[in-house]
Amino acid sequence: MKMKAALLYEYNKPLVYEEVAVPDFQSDEILVQVKACGMCRSDVQLIDGYFHKYADIPRPITPGHEITGVVSKIGSTVPKSSFKEGDHVVVAPGWGDGTCRHCQIGNTQICANVRWPGFGPYGGFAEYLPVPARYLIKVGKNLKFEELAPLTDAGLTTYRGIKKLRDSGALGPDRVMGVFGVGGLGAYAVQYAKLLGSGATVVAFARNSEKLAVAKEYGADHIINIKGKSQEDVAKELKSATGQSEVDAAIDCAGAQEMVQLATGILGISGHYVDVGLVGDRIDIPLFPRVHREQTIQGSFWGNNNDLSEVMALAAHGKIRHTIKTFGFEEINKQIDLLRSGEIIGRGVLKF
Numbered sequence: 001m002k003m004k005a006a007l008l009y010e011y012n013k014p015l016v017y018e019e020v021a022v023p024d025f026q027s028d029e030i031l032v033q034v035k036a037c038g039m040c041r042s043d044v045q046l047i048d049g050y051f052h053k054y055a056d057i058p059r060p061i062t063p064g065h066e067i068t069g070v071v072s073k074i075g076s077t078v079p080k081s082s083f084k085e086g087d088h089v090v091v092a093p094g095w096g097d098g099t100c101r102h103c104q105i106g107n108t109q110i111c112a113n114v115r116w117p118g119f120g121p122y123g124g125f126a127e128y129l130p131v132p133a134r135y136l137i138k139v140g141k142n143l144k145f146e147e148l149a150p151l152t153d154a155g156l157t158t159y160r161g162i163k164k165l166r167d168s169g170a171l172g173p174d175r176v177m178g179v180f181g182v183g184g185l186g187a188y189a190v191q192y193a194k195l196l197g198s199g200a201t202v203v204a205f206a207r208n209s210e211k212l213a214v215a216k217e218y219g220a221d222h223i224i225n226i227k228g229k230s231q232e233d234v235a236k237e238l239k240s241a242t243g244q245s246e247v248d249a250a251i252d253c254a255g256a257q258e259m260v261q262l263a264t265g266i267l268g269i270s271g272h273y274v275d276v277g278l279v280g281d282r283i284d285i286p287l288f289p290r291v292h293r294e295q296t297i298q299g300s301f302w303g304n305n306n307d308l309s310e311v312m313a314l315a316a317h318g319k320i321r322h323t324i325k326t327f328g329f330e331e332i333n334k335q336i337d338l339l340r341s342g343e344i345i346g347r348g349v350l351k352f
């Protein structure tokens with residue numbers, strides 16, 4: 001049997017559309033028929049060679065890691081009670097080896113031997129892929145595939161990041177929380193900030209007024225357009241909006257150098273900053289304020305199975321809103337170019 005796949009043979013070149021064989025699957029795996037796959041900034045980075053210095057992945061690579069679909073075939077050792085053909089599923093990313101201490105407590109996405117759909121031979125820019133059964137979560141058939149797909153990364157990474165802020169004690173009714181960058185990730189971050197923020201005032205910071213309007217619609221208490229403004233200007237605007245010129249907690253959904261400098265520059269005493277965006281490659285911030293103000297700067301990476309289960313429960317209760325534009329298989333390269341230039345509001349999702 002053949003399937004459509006968009007393959008990365010060479011960095012900095014368009015993906016190649018091909019008809020290839022439907023992959024085999026192991027006895028503990030399920031063959032998933034992909035129904036929708038979100039397109040992520042990290043797909044662009046993969047194609048542009050950003051990760052190449054960290055991992056030399058054999059090519060061709062099938063990109064696409066925000067995957068949802070239908071159970072097509074089930075491996076012989078998958079417990080009979082767990083899945084049946086036709087079940088709707090989302091694919092939890094970050095497939096660990098299952099043996100290390102990180103895997104043992106569920107954080108398979110930070111396993112040293114992790115495998116990723118979309119960063120190897122199999123991904124969501126193809127009609128089928130094999131997935132270890134333990135990395136599938138069954139979802140209700142009433143949920144839309146195009147809305148489920150981004151929840152496996154954009155809507156998962158931000159959820160885990162904000163859980164870290166909550167667990168650190170940085171959120172609460174007398175706190176101001178900043179969401180920096182409101183592209184594909186930030187639109188979800190604003191909603192989780194309201195859901196998990198224990199009453200914190202949520203302020204979205206970005207350079208694009210259309211994206212900020214989405215943040216406002218999704219519950220941001222205040223929005224601040226930072227384009228062309230100095231840190232002092234932004235702090236002043238923050239003070240007139242919230243009564244304080246610093247944020248107590250921050251999630252950086254962009255990771256661009258100027259955004260990192262702004263977010264850490266207006267971080268308050270004992271402030272907690274979580275980093276999930278990867279647009280830039282290095283951060284350069286002054287050391288003394290970090291030390292004498294006892295600030296925490298913490299990385300947060302994607303999400304684990306439990307995080308994703310929680311996100312799916314929120315989705316099932318209709319708590320998550322989406323800004324989504326679907327596109328067809330032949331439009332993948334065009335959408336990659338649009339995403340690279342920052343012209344996409346919300347999330348672009350490939351729909352088969």
Ligand SMILES: [Zn+2]
Nearest residue numbers: 097100103111
């Ligand atoms: Zn492991």
